[in-house]
Amino acid sequence: MNSIIQDSLQKSYTYAAYRHLMQTYAQEGKTSGEQTEAYVHYTHLNEARMHRLDKTITLTPEVSHFLDQLPNELLWVVLAETWCGDAAQVLPVLDKMASQTPKIEMHVVLRDEHPALMDLFLTHGTRSIPKLIIVDKVSGEVLGDFGPRPQGAKELIVAYKAVHGVVDDEAKAALQKWYLQDKGVSIQNEVVALLQPVKV
Helix, strand or coil: CHHHHHHHHCCCECHHHHHHHHHHHHHHCCCCCCCCHHHHHHHHHHHHHHHHHHHHCCCCHHHHHHHHCCCCCEEEEEEECCCCHHHHHHHHHHHHHHHHCCCEEEEEEEHHHCHHHHCCCCECCECCCCEEEEEECCCCCEEEEECCCCHHHHHHHHHHHHHHCCCCHHHHHHHHHHHHHHCCHHHHHHHHHHHHHHCC
């Protein structure tokens, strides 16, 4: 597993580089992954969302304090694509967390360019993104993973799909509203819960 993670880092992006890639794609009418009209449209939408979130997301005092006390150096590898709506909501929060402490080094990799890595972290057998992989930098041990959504967002989609059978535009709108109201707090708390065993 370590060799696959290491290989993925060779074609990874810093968060700033990923944001620049997304901005460029949005301006040029392109997308990462398959070049479809829908993906191009979603990349354009997500660029606007991430631009807003980069400015507005704040960490809770509890999460800030926890990250300030983190003893271990961690590598965060995040599988994403520019067209993914959940990635647009989750990545700005992860970046804010990683930026809080020099102990976390975050890299973004494109899912479709790294199928071997993605297939190690499937969600119910599917290549769902975003997916955060938390690695101890010293030992190389994978400490946990998070994604593609926080629990409340997962429950919303499961409930909607149980009634309607599909995830349509109405479901996606409800999901975006959920993220807006949550302000990234659930993501912060769930990732910190994964990191709790790190703090001894």
